[in-house]
Amino acid sequence: MRDLNRLTAQALVDAFASGKTTSVKATEAALDRIGHVDGEVHAFLHVDAEGALKTAEAVDRDREAGKPLPPLAGVPIAVKDVLVTKGLPTTAGSRILEGWIPPYDATVVERLKAARLPIIGKTNMDEFAMGSSTEHSGYGPTRNPWDLERIPGGSGGGSAAALAAFEVPLAIGSDTGGSIRQPAAVTGTVGVKPTYGAVSRYGVIALASSLDQVGPCARTVHDTALLHEVIAGHDPRDATSLPGSAPKIVAAATRGREDGLEGTKIGVIKELMGKGFQRGVSHRFEEAVHQLKSVGATVTEVSCPSFDYALAAYYLILPSEASSNLAKYDSVRFGLRVDDGGTIERVMGATRAAGFGDEVKRRIILGTYALSAGYYDAYYGSAQKVRTLIQRDFAEAFGSVDVLVSPTCPTTAFRLGEQIDDPLTMYLNDIATIPANLAGIPGMSLPIGLAPEDGLPVGLQILAPAKADDRLYRVGAALEGALVDLWSGTLTTQAPPLEGAKA
Amino acid sequence: MASLDRSEVARLAALARIDLDDCDLDRLAGQLSAIVDAVAKVQEVATPEIPATSHPILMSNVFRPDVVLPSLTQGDALAGAPAAEDGRFRVPQILGED
Numbered sequence: 212m213r214d215l216n217r218l219t220a221q222a223l224v225d226a227f228a229s230g231k232t233t234s235v236k237a238t239e240a241a242l243d244r245i246g247h248v249d250g251e252v253h254a255f256l257h258v259d260a261e262g263a264l265k266t267a268e269a270v271d272r273d274r275e276a277g278k279p280l281p282p283l284a285g286v287p288i289a290v291k292d293v294l295v296t297k298g299l300p301t302t303a304g305s306r307i308l309e310g311w312i313p314p315y316d317a318t319v320v321e322r323l324k325a326a327r328l329p330i331i332g333k334t335n336m337d338e339f340a341m342g343s344s345t346e347h348s349g350y351g352p353t354r355n356p357w358d359l360e361r362i363p364g365g366s367g368g369g370s371a372a373a374l375a376a377f378e379v380p381l382a383i384g385s386d387t388g389g390s391i392r393q394p395a396a397v398t399g400t401v402g403v404k405p406t407y408g409a410v411s412r413y414g415v416i417a418l419a420s421s422l423d424q425v426g427p428c429a430r431t432v433h434d435t436a437l438l439h440e441v442i443a444g445h446d447p448r449d450a451t452s453l454p455g456s457a458p459k460i461v462a463a464a465t466r467g468r469e470d471g472l473e474g475t476k477i478g479v480i481k482e483l484m485g486k487g488f489q490r491g492v493s494h495r496f497e498e499a500v501h502q503l504k505s506v507g508a509t510v511t512e513v514s515c516p517s518f519d520y521a522l523a524a525y526y527l528i529l530p531s532e533a534s535s536n537l538a539k540y541d542s543v544r545f546g547l548r549v550d551d552g553g554t555i556e557r558v559m560g561a562t563r564a565a566g567f568g569d570e571v572k573r574r575i576i577l578g579t580y581a582l583s584a585g586y587y588d589a590y591y592g593s594a595q596k597v598r599t600l601i602q603r604d605f606a607e608a609f610g611s612v613d614v615l616v617s618p619t620c621p622t623t624a625f626r627l628g629e630q631i632d633d634p635l636t637m638y639l640n641d642i643a644t645i646p647a648n649l650a651g652i653p654g655m656s657l658p659i660g661l662a663p664e665d666g667l668p669v670g671l672q673i674l675a676p677a678k679a680d681d682r683l684y685r686v687g688a689a690l691e692g693a694l695v696d697l698w699s700g701t702l703t704t705q706a707p708p709l710e711g712a713k714a
Numbered sequence: 715m716a717s718l719d720r721s722e723v724a725r726l727a728a729l730a731r732i733d734l735d736d737c738d739l740d741r742l743a744g745q746l747s748a749i750v751d752a753v754a755k756v757q758e759v760a761t762p763e764i765p766a767t768s769h770p771i772l773m774s775n776v777f778r779p780d781v782v783l784p785s786l787t788q789g790d791a792l793a794g795a796p797a798a799e800d801g802r803f804r805v806p807q808i809l810g811e812d
Contacts, residue, residue, distance in 0.1 A: 311794050312794065314790035314793055315790075407770045407771050408771055408773075421769050421770060422770075450773075450776045451771075451773065451776075520755060520758070523752060523754075523755040523756045524753075524756050527753050527756060541731070542796055543795070543796070543803050543805055544791075544794070544795055545794035545795060545796075546796070547796070548796035550796075552806075553806065553807075553810075554806060554807050554808065554809065554810045555806045556731070557806075559731040560728075560731050561733055563730075563731055563732045563733070564733035569741075569742075572742065573742060575730050575732065576726045576730055576742065577746060577749060577750070579726045579729055579730045580722075580750070583729075589754075590754075590756070592760070592766060593756040593760035594753075594756050595768055596760035596764040596765070596766050596767075597756050597759060597760060598766070598770075599764050599765055599767045600759060600764065602767060634745055634748075635748055635749060648770075649770070651769075651770025652770075
């Protein structure tokens with residue numbers, strides 16, 4: 212078969228079933244592609260060729276023998292380095308965990324193994340998922356396959372870039388304030404942050420525990436749906452895991468694509484448009500809203516006035532929780548130790564100074580401040596009240612519409628280095644994605660075209676009520692269907708070829 | 715609301731066990747002040763009658779059956795430690811000389 216790397220997960224599954232190719236061939240193709248282009252892209256922190264091929268061989272053997280296999284068996288996948296993997300290095304992008312080999316698997320990793328997907332490797336990210344560009348990785352930035360001088364988004368820039376560079380068809384991300392959706396938007400790929408608690412966080416290195424959620428990433432809505440169903444579901448080892456059965460995701464995507472959106476009510480969020488949004492982003496967003504109407508949806512404008520305070524609340528809640536979660540990097544049980552022969556207090560101070568990057572230090576200190584006596588009510592307490600206001604805005608909006616839409620982020624991919632010294636400007640990249648994390652609701656980003664002024668991908672965000680993740684897929688698949696017809700293929704097929712691949 | 719000055723950042727960093735040199739302190743104090751000024755905005759709308767939300771989807775009394783499950787072996791638990799001795803984590807001295 213021609214270029215296996217460009218096939219969707221569904222097309223690979225079909226090709227395995229019809230005997231046109233094998234999992235070993237698909238896995239080898241992914242590894243070859245990584246060998247060719249990852250020197251430039253740097254999506255991966257670790258590649259496990261041996262482990263991936265071993266899984267692929269076993270799947271091929273069982274298929275040959277006619278044994279029943281799970282739906283995505285044999286499809287290569289990349290895993291964000293924030294999920295622990297037994298026997299494979301896991302760093303969360305931090306030097307403080309350099310060389311650490313976890314003694315257990317995250318539940319999501321266990322599920323991928325049970326579903327028999329070859330795990331190709333671990334993807335790059337901003338250190339402990341703090342950032343919107345991967346420039347805060349302790350191991351150097353990932354580059355955007357659309358333009359190697361630009362950021363791939365963050366914190367999950369590695370997973371998104373691995374998809375956009377055709378290194379893998381599927382990837383796992385995590386989203387605390389937009390770390391799945393914003394990288395998807397700026398790389399022309401699809402990413403979903405499920406409802407808080409819909410996917411287990413057992414074995415996911417914690418950033419902010421009341422915001423973190425793991426989710427699926429791919430190049431199409433349908434592939435994302437297939438992966439969503441593999442990883443979602445209750446896990447008794449995560450006390451925040453939602454009990455009960457997960458919504459039927461793949462069926463919802465199929466229905467959206469086949470039946471359109473007749474009868475669906477969509478709200479456009481007034482506060483996430485206009486001022487502060489790049490012209491080409493707004494332009495493509497308006498076009499996409501027209502497309503939604505053309506496939507049958509009714510579109511109205513809704514107001515969520517408290518969203519103006521979401522960013523401020525987020526940058527109090529996240530650092531507060533992070534300052535507590537990151538106290539465990541104390542040089543005792545795992546990770547780095549810088550020992551100058553002094554007391555443990557001295558060793559901890561020196562270890563954390565050497566092991567953490569600037570952004571992590573900033574946020575830990577900010578969180579320590581927000582939680583300290585005398586400031587707690589004014590900062591952390593007030594931020595929690597804003598969280599209530601955001602939830603009320605969503606509740607009111609979902610009283611009149613089925614889903615909400617906005618641009619995923621205010622701009623297309625910016626240049627590496629452009630915002631690195633200006634944390635507040637960097638934080639603004641997440642202005643449209645943060646409200647969903649504060650409220651615990653699910654969100655999707657999918658590509659809606661290229662901004663005319665710079666030729667870079669633009670994403671549209673869909674938001675649904677908690678536990679109604681299936682609505683994201685129904686609306687997303689309907690919109691994607693209309694756009695793919697228009698473009699005669701997914702947006703990623705328009706990405707310029709990488710130098711390494713020409714050689 | 716007062717911004718974070720250099721000495722306050724030094725105090726917080728000590729509480730958080732992160733050594734900072736003079737150069738770090740200068741840089742971080744400026745950046746953190748700007749961030750604190752920006753996030754103080756939450757106080758404009760956080761009036762007393764609004765309840766706080768600590769968790770997006772409330773659940774209470776999350777239990778599991780009280781049965782023993784496998785856990786890490788001692789060797790596995792110590793495998794990633796910077797130093798171990800006699801099957802235990804080895805730590806630097808806790809108390810100073812003075």
